Amino acid sequence: MSVPVTDSTPVHPYAVLKTSNGTALLDKRYCVDFNKEIPEYTVEGVQAYAVADQEEPENSLVAYYTDQHYALNFRQAQILQKSKLNMVVRPLAWWPVLHKDSKPRLLVVAERNAQSKFDWPLSDQHQRLNEDELTKKLLMPAYKMLTHLDAQNSSHRGINPANLYINDIAGGIFTFGPGYLVSPGSMQPPAFEPMESALADPGARGDGSIASDMYALGMTVFCLATGVDMLHPDVQSGLIEQRLLDGSFAAITQNYRLPPRVMDLLKGLLADQRSLRWSLDELEVWLQKGKVAPRHNPVIKKPSRPFEIKGRGYATVSALSHALGRSSINAVQTLTSNELEIWLVRSNATPDIFERLKLALGMATRNKSAASPDLIAAFGLTGLHPGGPLYFKGTAFSIDGLGCFLQANMHEPQQKQTVGEMIRHKLPLFWLGLQQSPPLEWMKLNSIYEKAAVSISRQIYGHGIERILYELCPEMPCISELFAQSFVTEAAHILPTLEYLAARQIPRVSPIDRHIAAYLAVHGDLVSERDMTDLSVTDGSGKQAQAMIHILAILEKKFGAGGGYPNVCKWALNVYNNGGSSFCNVKRQKALDKELEAACKTGSLQKLYEAIDKPQQQKEDLDQFAAAKSIYAKLVEELQGCRQDEFKINENAVSYAKRYAPLVACGLGSLMIMISILTNR
Amino acid sequence: MSRVAAAKPKPAKKAGMKPKAVYLTVIGIVGFVSLPAFILMLIGSLPMFTAWLYDDDPAKSTGLTVAAMNLGAIIPYVIMVFPHGHNMYAAVSVLESTKTWIVIYAAAGSGWVILALLPGLARKFLKGQLQHRAQKIIDKQKELIQEWGDKVAR
Numbered sequence: 001m002s003v004p005v006t007d008s009t010p011v012h013p014y015a016v017l018k019t020s021n022g023t024a025l026l027d028k029r030y031c032v033d034f035n036k037e038i039p040e041y042t043v044e045g046v047q048a049y050a051v052a053d054q055e056e057p058e059n060s061l062v063a064y065y066t067d068q069h070y071a072l073n074f075r076q077a078q079i080l081q082k083s084k085l086n087m088v089v090r091p092l093a094w095w096p097v098l099h100k101d102s103k104p105r106l107l108v109v110a111e112r113n114a115q116s117k118f119d120w121p122l123s124d125q126h127q128r129l130n131e132d133e134l135t136k137k138l139l140m141p142a143y144k145m146l147t148h149l150d151a152q153n154s155s156h157r158g159i160n161p162a163n164l165y166i167n168d169i170a171g172g173i174f175t176f177g178p179g180y181l182v183s184p185g186s187m188q189p190p191a192f193e194p195m196e197s198a199l200a201d202p203g204a205r206g207d208g209s210i211a212s213d214m215y216a217l218g219m220t221v222f223c224l225a226t227g228v229d230m231l232h233p234d235v236q237s238g239l240i241e242q243r244l245l246d247g248s249f250a251a252i253t254q255n256y257r258l259p260p261r262v263m264d265l266l267k268g269l270l271a272d273q274r275s276l277r278w279s280l281d282e283l284e285v286w287l288q289k290g291k292v293a294p295r296h297n298p299v300i301k302k303p304s305r306p307f308e309i310k311g312r313g314y315a316t317v318s319a320l321s322h323a324l325g326r327s328s329i330n331a332v333q334t335l336t337s338n339e340l341e342i343w344l345v346r347s348n349a350t351p352d353i354f355e356r357l358k359l360a361l362g363m364a365t366r367n368k369s370a371a372s373p374d375l376i377a378a379f380g381l382t383g384l385h386p387g388g389p390l391y392f393k394g395t396a397f398s399i400d401g402l403g404c405f406l407q408a409n410m411h412e413p414q415q416k417q418t419v420g421e422m423i424r425h426k427l428p429l430f431w432l433g434l435q436q437s438p439p440l441e442w443m444k445l446n447s448i449y450e451k452a453a454v455s456i457s458r459q460i461y462g463h464g465i466e467r468i469l470y471e472l473c474p475e476m477p478c479i480s481e482l483f484a485q486s487f488v489t490e491a492a493h494i495l496p497t498l499e500y501l502a503a504r505q506i507p508r509v510s511p512i513d514r515h516i517a518a519y520l521a522v523h524g525d526l527v528s529e530r531d532m533t534d535l536s537v538t539d540g541s542g543k544q545a546q547a548m549i550h551i552l553a554i555l556e557k558k559f560g561a562g563g564g565y566p567n568v569c570k571w572a573l574n575v576y577n578n579g580g581s582s583f584c585n586v587k588r589q590k591a592l593d594k595e596l597e598a599a600c601k602t603g604s605l606q607k608l609y610e611a612i613d614k615p616q617q618q619k620e621d622l623d624q625f626a627a628a629k630s631i632y633a634k635l636v637e638e639l640q641g642c643r644q645d646e647f648k649i650n651e652n653a654v655s656y657a658k659r660y661a662p663l664v665a666c667g668l669g670s671l672m673i674m675i676s677i678l679t680n681r
Numbered sequence: 682m683s684r685v686a687a688a689k690p691k692p693a694k695k696a697g698m699k700p701k702a703v704y705l706t707v708i709g710i711v712g713f714v715s716l717p718a719f720i721l722m723l724i725g726s727l728p729m730f731t732a733w734l735y736d737d738d739p740a741k742s743t744g745l746t747v748a749a750m751n752l753g754a755i756i757p758y759v760i761m762v763f764p765h766g767h768n769m770y771a772a773v774s775v776l777e778s779t780k781t782w783i784v785i786y787a788a789a790g791s792g793w794v795i796l797a798l799l800p801g802l803a804r805k806f807l808k809g810q811l812q813h814r815a816q817k818i819i820d821k822q823k824e825l826i827q828e829w830g831d832k833v834a835r
Contacts, residue, residue, distance in 0.1 A: 584829055584830065584832065584833070585828065585829060586827070586828060586829060586830050587828070589830075625829055625833065628825055628828065628829050628833050629829075629833050631821075631825065632822060632825050632833050632834055635818050635821055635822050635825075636822075638814075638818050639815060639818045639819070639822075642811055642814055642815040642818065643815075645811055646808075646811055649804060649807050649808055649811070650800075650804065652803075652807055653800045653801070653803040653804035653807055654800050654803075656799075656800075656803040656806075656807070657796070657799035657800040657802075657803050658738065658740065658742040659740075659742070660799065660803070661742055661743075661745075661746040661795050661796050661799050662742055662745035662746045662749060664746075664795055664799065665745070665746040665747070665748075665749035665750045665753075665792050665795055666749040668749070668750060668753060668791070668795075669749040669750050669751075669752055669753025669754075669788075670753065671753070672750075672753035672754060672757070672788065673753055673756050673757055676756075676757030676760075677757065677760065680757070680760075680761070
């Protein structure tokens with residue numbers, strides 16, 4: 001047994017789980033037994049193991065061991081952790097751990113509120129639930145859970161019959177399995193996703209909203225009421241196309257007879273248009289046996305003949321757009337062909353579709369050098385069917401799915417570039433601009449994408465793809481390489497983690513890298529644009545190191561008591577000294593070095609910054625240095641003059657001799673005359 | 682033809698003419714005042730005339746140097762003519778003495794010695810002066826480096 005993780009400080013360093021005897025004690029409380037797997041709690045990509053609570057042994061717990069590091073719905077996990085909800089497998093705590101393959105993973109200990117897993121698919125059709133059972137066992141607890149999540153702008157994103165547990169003690173009501181272990185919606189079968197995200201790739205479906213959960217709840221009601229296994233691959237094949245053709249409600253329920261009230265419920269929950277789908281208020285009215293005013297799903301116009309590609313017909317623009325989404329070359333050929341225009345005219349398409357297409361193709365080719373088939377296809381398909389996902393380079397993204405996709409693929413350069421290109425060419429903004437009556441959360445997304453389009457082109461620290469990642473996924477931990485062994489989910493964790501690292505061995509790189517800068521730019525509005533610009537200066541002027549220390553000092557002021565980071569001080573000082581000195585004058589620099597050493601001993605980054613932040617003195621020093629340099633240059637010139645004179649010395653000596661020889665002779669001659677006169681007297 | 686080339690010969694001519702005119706004036710005055718002194722001076726100045734003719738330098742530094750030394754030796758003998766009767770006999774008796782010729786020619790020869798030694802002395806003097814100047818500059822540079830570090834020299 002080992003204690004692999006410490007959480008006594010805000011630092012959460014990863015530690016390799018030593019499971020020689022198959023167990024690990026976490027937080028001196030939870031003993032995870034890796035020998036005892038719990039298959040009924042195991043979900044795709046997540047293993048479940050037995051846990052014993054040593055403080056409260058009566059607690060029934062489960063440990064989820066995810067195969068990913070951070071593709072976890074942190075927001076939902078945090079909300080559920082703080083809640084007292086008992087109709088969901090509630091997470092109690094989580095730890096980052098290093099797996100034996102050295103890849104960081106998460107271990108989540110959660111509460112087991114249910115005694116057994118719901119046995120799906122039904123083995124007996126008599127087990128189907130009637131209206132009362134559905135209300136009591138499924139809809140009431142779902143309503144309670146979703147109301148709690150909705151109040152905090154979160155969603156579950158994992159409601160389906162295979163993710164349900166039964167609480168026998170509470171009269172067989174359902175407990176919802178976790179939705180926080182994987183990227184939002186990525187675990188859901190497409191049949192349980194509303195049209196706005198069902199067409200997107202599982203890893204790019206996005207956070208969605210409570211509206212996505214309402215659709216999944218409707219599908220779950222349908223499954224439990226009819227006993228049809230909508231999770232079965234045979235049932236799912238062709239369902240998307242059917243839903244695109246007839247609408248989800250019609251495609252799913254057309255062959256089944258259900259009580260009128262249940263049909264009303266399903267009609268409300270399975271509406272394809274988000275604005276027509278029932279909200280929690282309407283579900284509440286239905287649960288209280290009230291009558292919800294009927295909403296009519298629009299009739300999908302179908303042309304007299306389908307549009308054919310390679311012998312296969314597509315009856316609606318949504319189906320056509322979905323079919324073209326996977327191949328940019330086919331999409332460009334179709335979008336620019338006369339056949340499409342003729343088909344649209346014959347289909348009595350509204351004039352705006354032609355305008356949208358013209359606008360979309362214009363947007364894609366506005367920068368001719370950058371206009372690639374992928375870009376033309378992406379814009380064109382958005383113009384053709386604005387309700388569909390964003391198709392780019394063979395991947396389909398929900399409008400809020402770029403963040404999840406980037407989160408899971410941040411270490412894949414090509415995928416990272418895909419998202420970067422979409423944002424640079426303002427594809428998400430174009431998509432949002434085409435939406436009629438967009439929900440409120442999309443307004444926020446619009447502002448994020450607007451900022452991101454500017455940020456992606458900026459090379460300085462605090463911008464670029466890293467900034468976009470943290471803007472789109474604010475709950476994500478900072479994935480700086482410095483934190484490969486740590487788990488930093490708040491700006492307040494940065495300094496203690498850096499101190500933890502430096503105490504072991506001071507790294508050779510700067511304590512503020514692009515990821516940390518981007519994380520700080522998004523979290524807390526702590527760092528100014530000027531600091532970010534200075535941080536990017538690499539001219540050896542020392543500005544970069546000064547900005548780095550300034551940022552660390554700001555962090556210390558905001559989150560930590562002064563004087564607690566001696567190792568970060570040493571680290572920062574190392575980088576500072578390598579980046580060039582503050583003063584050119586040797587005496588001044590020596591005095592500063594002494595001051596810095598003293599500040600370093602106190603462990604206060606603020607004092608360290610105060611010591612180097614002397615703009616007036618630095619300016620004077622620079623001016624004086626410039627003057628000294630010019631004097632030195634003149635001296636060098638003079639010395640060169642001396643060397644040249646040395647070469648001419650013989651010539652000059654002859655010239656001097658010629659000039660002064662007559663004078664010397666005159667002097668001697670006069671002397672001779674005087675001596676002669678004096679001796680003759 | 683350029684203006685520089687056209688202007689070159691004039692100053693050389695002027696510089697050669699002036700001492701010659703002075704000397705001829707002095708000789709003229711001496712000849713007018715005393716013929717014996719004039720003859721003594723004319724014969725004693727032979728090394729000077731030879732040097733003058735030999736010197737192709739426009740400044741006539743060789744001629745002037747030899748002349749100065751030559752005259753320094755002749756003038757005391759010219760003066761000696763006056764107390765001894767100021768006549769041709771006195772002039773001839775001075776010229777007859779071997780000592781007179783040795784003194785006059787030795788003096789003219791020392792003019793040549795001065796011309797031979799002075800460049801070496803001037804070279805030594807100039808070299809010392811140059812070394813002193815260079816040392817002062819190097820000392821100043823060292824001071825600057827001490828105050829501002831090596832980067833001041835970059």
